[in-house]
Amino acid sequence: MVPTRVRSVPRRAFTPELLARLHALANRLLSEDAEHFRVHAETNDVVHVFERADTGEVVGFQFWRTAPMALPRARALLGGKLRVDPAFRNRALHLRSGLRYFVACKARHPHVRFYRLSLASMFGFVSITSALADYHLFDPAATDEEGRAVREILEQLAAESDFHLDPATGLFAVGIHMNEETLARYPAAYFAKPQALAYARANPAWRDNGCYVAFWFRFTWQNLWALTRAIARKW
16 A cells, blocks of 8 residues: 655645645546636635555545634634545545544644534535544524524535525535546445435435535544544544
């Protein structure tokens, strides 16, 4: 197995060349306009670039940022686009990235409770939620303090990236569509996984509607343990 590394690039170091390389990889997997990609990228604070350790070839990436929440001593960790070359999947690269970002944020703000909020494709959703002990689908009708705070952040995230929330379904129109060749890489058994079935129930037309599901979780000890175990199994 070719070893991989995760390189952190701050927003101030985003260059047209870097974004072009990342978009080229992303567009092979899920069709997306280059300008749309740039707008979303520039709403983030950092990108974790996944590279081959031997050649430095980019094999994936994950964008990240944080945002304050309308809850006592709470902040949201917001993962932007996650893309991984199929040949380098199932190595927990995205989990390593998320845990690394959480640890860095927690070190800077040790008394803050961190929430992870995400707009996810079928594949991102299955990959992340299968490594968790507990998570919650976004409920646009929630009226409790936590639910309102989650909705406020997700609406802000959508507005910054020119995404659109359907208040009836809770789905976000992101303008990203599935490539047939990407879908063909996954066996039928993949879509029978509990997490995939949960996604399909929330977003029945996910294959062609250009919409993502939103979900969230807290970095509880149970979730941190589950994430660590998932990384150890795959790394």
